[in-house]
Structure formats: structure tokens, C-alpha cells
Amino acid sequence: MKHMLLAGAAALSLTTAQAVKAEDITLNLSNEYSATSIHGVGDARFASLVAEMTGGSVEVVVHYGGALGYKSADHFDAVGEGALEIADTYGGALGGIDPLFLISSLPFFVTTVEEAELLYSVAEPEFKRVFEENDQILLYASPWPPSGIWAQDAMDSTAALAGLKIRTYDKNGTTALNELGAAAVRLSWADVVPSISTGAIDAVLTSAEGGVSGSFWEHFDTFTEIYNYAIPLNFVHISKDTFDGLSAEQQEAVLAAAAETRDLNWAAIPDRLATTYAELAENNVTVVTSNDDVYRDALQTAGDAALKDWLDSTGERGQALIDAFNAAKAQ
Incomplete structure (x- = not known):
């Protein structure tokens, strides 16, 4: 009887352990x-x-x-x-x-x-x-973190963007940058470095952080801030x-x-931005900040074109979110 009880206890213990597992x-x-x-x-x-x-x-x-x-x-x-x-x-x-x-x-x-x-x-x-x-x-x-443009040279004017083969990360970016005269193409992140290496693109729209994670200093010398393009x-x-x-x-x-x-x-x-910009300095990347009002206005106009295109595709749903955001922002 004792052996049966022990055997039963052992079986119960095993079953419990299996249940937990x-x-x-x-x-x-x-x-x-x-x-x-x-x-x-x-x-x-x-x-x-x-x-x-x-x-x-x-x-x-x-x-x-x-x-x-x-x-x-x-x-x-x-x-x-x-x-x-x-x-x-x-x-x-x-x-x-x-x-x-x-x-x-x-x-x-x-x-x-x-x-x-x-x-x-x-x-x-x-x-x-x-x-x-x-x-x-x-x-x-x-x-x-906010997006900017990685390239060999400063992208701080509409003239610099003209004909530029630049990677964007979605439809909004493609619409806006093509509006500015660039030759924008949307690419998934995994395809960015291979496209840089083959010369398929000359610049990349992404954050400073994105460029650091991809060691973009191996390909580009400059990161241009474009008025916190998007987050x-x-x-x-x-x-x-x-x-x-x-x-x-x-x-x-x-x-x-x-x-x-x-x-x-x-x-x-904030801490990631501080760390990122320290890494840019360590790798001799030039950070460019434009103060050109003409360029700023051109960028905003391109952004408005992307917004119009987005509202066309989202209709009342999109407009409701824009209105709700503006109302919340005004509080």
C-alpha cells in the first residue's frame, strides 16, 4: 500500500510538473x-x-x-x-x-x-x-527620432534636392520629395544599404538614429536636419x-x-538623440541645419501636398483625426 501511495504521489508530482511546463x-x-x-x-x-x-x-x-x-x-x-x-x-x-x-x-x-x-x-x-x-x-x-536626409553633401536647398535619387520610407515621403523635384523611391529598410552600395540611390530619408544603426558614415559624410520632417x-x-x-x-x-x-x-x-549626435561626431559626420526661409517654405508646401493626398485617401476618417488632434493641441 505504501508503495502504491508513493507511486501515486510520484505520478501526481509528474503530472503537476507537466501541467506547469x-x-x-x-x-x-x-x-x-x-x-x-x-x-x-x-x-x-x-x-x-x-x-x-x-x-x-x-x-x-x-x-x-x-x-x-x-x-x-x-x-x-x-x-x-x-x-x-x-x-x-x-x-x-x-x-x-x-x-x-x-x-x-x-x-x-x-x-x-x-x-x-x-x-x-x-x-x-x-x-x-x-x-x-x-x-x-x-x-x-x-x-x-525626427527624420532628416543622409547624403554625401548638404541637402539644405531645393536645388540640392533636384533630381536626387533618394530613399523614402513611405508614400508621404515619396509625394513630398517628388514635389520638390527629387527622384524619390520607397524602399524597405533591409534594401537601403544594398541600394546605396550599388548606386541605386544617392541619399536616404531617415533619422540620424537610423543612420547610426546602419553605419551610414561608411557611405555618406553629411546628415541634414530638415526642420524635424516627421516623427x-x-x-x-x-x-x-x-x-x-x-x-x-x-x-x-x-x-x-x-x-x-x-x-x-x-x-x-532625448537621451537617444544625445547619444546619436555624439556618435556622428566620433565618425566625422557633418550635421547641417538650414536656416533658409525659402527652403523651409518649399518643404512646407511639399508637406501640404502630402497631407492633401493623404486626406484624399482617408476621407472623413482622416479629417476627423486631424480635427481631433488640432482640438487637443489647442487645449
Whole structure:
């Protein structure tokens, strides 16, 4: 009888251990950008917080540099179809899903991180709805530092932009820069350096931060600030089926980790800018800041053209967000 009790206890212990083990889950997170980018660092922070808050029962494994074979443009379908659990996706790549995602990259519409965060808070319910309609959950979104132009020479006049083969990151940028006479082409981040190397492009629209993560000083001597062109967003989203498969406690922990990561990512911009500009100096990159009012006006006109094009594609939904943002900004 004693042996039977011991055997039963052992069996119960094994069953309990298996049950605990069965609750453990590994989630893969795909990011097209490098581990040292602001969003790469944010993903690592999110993974660490999830592990901490779930007691190790949920592990988020981050795959940087498109290591899983996905570009940002592939993420939405991959997560929606369950081929990928989580993705960190540049918003411009989601413009084909819904043009509302391009609101954060409207040229010269917001020029400070505070304005960018306010704009996101206004648009967030719409973003969440799009993800929900496609079997996904938006965990959080966070910004890139302000965009500028990486090139061999200063891009501080419309004459400098004329005919320039420049990479843009979405439709807004292509519209605006072509309006200024450039030969703009939209490229995913993974295609940027190969295109520079082959001479397919002569310049890149991205942040100083983006250029640092890609060691652009190996190709370009100059980063031109263009009046905080835009402060675009990345979105971290999870498969709804994957999320629903977590326990209530795990779900709560993942959402808490997402909220904390979001806040830390937004707050990190000033320090990231300081670090980035120090690296530019160390690598002999010239930073150009234009004070040409004629150039500023031309850029704003190009930005207005992109806004008109965006409103044409989003209609009343887009106008409602613009109105809500302006109202919130005026408070």
C-alpha cells in the first residue's frame, strides 16, 4: 500500500510538473531593424519585462535585422495568419493596409515629440480597431527620432534636392520629395544599404538614429536636419489567437510590460538623440541645419501636398483625426 501511495504521489508530482511546463510559452518577435536601434532596444526591454512579470512562463525571443525572413511589409499578414506571434513594424509599411497608419509620417505636421505623442493618443483607437479587425492586438507604438536626409553633401536647398535619387520610407515621403523635384523611391529598410552600395540611390530619408544603426558614415559624410520632417512610429502587435492562448495572468503581464515599454520608449528620445549626435561626431559626420526661409517654405508646401493626398485617401476618417488632434493641441 505504501508503495502504491508513493507511486501515486510520484505520478501526481509528474503530472503537476507537466501541467506547469505546459503553461510555459515562447513567442517569437520579428524586427527588421538592428538590435542597437531604438526599437531594437525597446524590444529587448519588452522581452525582459515579460519574462519578469510572468515569472519566466512567457519568453519573448526577439529576432533582429529581419532574421526570420520578414520585412516590415510582411509582418501584418504574418501575424494575422498566425505564422508569427509578434512583430515590431514600421507604420509606413502598414499604409497599404489602411492609409490612416501614415498619419504619423505626414511631413512637418508635428515637429516635436510631445506633439507626436499627442497625435498618437488621438489616433490610437483607430489603429487598435484595424488590428482587431485582422485578428491582432496592438500592444503599443513608439517613435523614431525626427527624420532628416543622409547624403554625401548638404541637402539644405531645393536645388540640392533636384533630381536626387533618394530613399523614402513611405508614400508621404515619396509625394513630398517628388514635389520638390527629387527622384524619390520607397524602399524597405533591409534594401537601403544594398541600394546605396550599388548606386541605386544617392541619399536616404531617415533619422540620424537610423543612420547610426546602419553605419551610414561608411557611405555618406553629411546628415541634414530638415526642420524635424516627421516623427514616425513603429507598432508592436501580437496574434489574437496567440494572446487568447495565454492565461489571464499572462495576458495581464504582457499588457503591463507593453505599457511600461511604451512609456520608456517615448521618454528615451532625448537621451537617444544625445547619444546619436555624439556618435556622428566620433565618425566625422557633418550635421547641417538650414536656416533658409525659402527652403523651409518649399518643404512646407511639399508637406501640404502630402497631407492633401493623404486626406484624399482617408476621407472623413482622416479629417476627423486631424480635427481631433488640432482640438487637443489647442487645449
